[in-house]
Amino acid sequence: MRYLIGIGNYTGFDDSIGLRVAEVVGEAGLDVGFRAIDLGGNILDLLHYIGEDAEQVLIVDSARMGLEPGAHAFFAPDAVETRKELAGFSSHEGDLVKVLEFAAALGGPLAPITILGIEPDEIRAEVGLSATLERRMDEYVAAAVAFFGESQA
């Protein structure tokens, strides 16, 4: 199985972009040949989707990458270092990069993983998206769906 997995906080404004992309892909029936999953903030559950059963995984998440707000980029987990300063390792106080490092440390086979990071304009406690990201939603959805088309070809 191939997975598009949206991660984020639905009430975190632009932090919800990964969930919304997964939601739009699923509701529009664009998940052909892969399955769109809205994982919410329960990112430790990611471990259940990236093991040997999975052929390929695209994780869509809000990502501060130093790009212009609204810009998006595909990257492999080992292409980045996290800047998040979390002393612990929790189920909510989440750091996707740390969870993926945790999965790798367990030693089992992992599916090929790619992250589609979307640079947020604003993260705050509110339902919704900034106008910057809302305006470009079609672009993110198209990029995510094309990823699976291209990787299949």
Next chain:
Amino acid sequence: MQRNVNIDVHHLTRVEGHGNIVVNVTDGVIEKCEWQVPEAPRFFEAMVRGRHYTEVARITSRICGICSVGHTLASVKATEAALGIEVTPQTKKLRTLLKHAENFDSHVLHVYVLVAPDLLGAQSAFALVPTHGEVVARALRLKRLGHEWGSLIGGRTTHPTTVVPGGFSKLPTVAELKALREKIVAAVPDLTATLETVAALAPAIPAFDRPTEYMAVSSDDEYGMYDGYVQTILSDGDRAKYAVADYRSCTNEYVAPQSTAKFCRNRLDSYAAGALARFNVNYDQLHPEAKKVAESLGMQPICTNPYMNSVAQVVEVVHSAYEGLRLLDELIAEGIKDEGLVAPTKYATGASAVEVPRGILFHEYTYDADGFCTGADCIIPTGQNHANIQRDFDALLPGLLASEKSEDEMRLAFEMLVRAYDPCISCSTHYVDVTFVR
């Protein structure tokens, strides 16, 4: 005895959301000893106003990524109470089965990932991989079972999609239920190994007793996970019962100066919710296998050590596994009937109570004649536990000061106490913050 202590834990780790521990003691005088909750309100009750009853659970499920099954069930049940909907026995069984999946999954996560590092002297579960790899692998196998269990019944474990007012939008097949049953049976060796791990770690659990009031959902039919009335018990065994619709009379929310979250109280100035509270209130209805586990771990009601909440969670993991098997056997024997959704018979106000992993959860909604929400109230278990955590702090500190413990050991004692409650203060942000290295 320590004469001067300064503990300032800003944003305690391995809990959900943000909470601070502040302790100041100068020349033996306690100046401050506080559990502070600085989280901003998130206004879910306002968000659902104006929404149709078919949309409300989908929104309130987002209150929590860990307890989203519980919030969905509480929301749907409150809506059904308001709309005069009586669901079928099959729906009740499937929802109870789903509730057990959530508790199983969440308790495994809490005990293995959030509590075990304290008992093993590690900073996080990450640090346990090189030294206790099999324990971590076992935790993930059990967690995966909880995830697959919840996904089958709820469509997905995080923010379930199949639970809707009046029933289920999609039902599992008997073949799928049989396959799930086999997976739960296959997990018994991992459950046994879990008990051995917990028994080995139990001596590291602090000895600290503070009697309080314990509140849980109770039912004449079951341990009280999915449905019933509200019951509390004091340490002397004195019980009190409340109708769910009267939940405000036993929660009594009030504003505390050190917290943005409201505190609660009932017959005493605080009460506890969660696995330990359920264990104390509903012990007689635990599955016999879970009772055996409790006995083997030296636990019996009324247990007044809040650190034992994590052990009560292990007892409940076993309870959920065996209750899950019992429910599956019944559903498989009866067959899955393709039932339609039960329609509303009225539009009014309704309340519900469900046990989520961290304790009793209340939802209440009012709907207008067209089925649109005009008022909502949600009281989450972590909010109900804040006052009790504070009272525990008040009782814990003098004993720590009288001991020869270092400031670091005291800090750990406070942190472990808060983590024992498995607090879920809020959903925090999950964005990635990275630098490209190639």
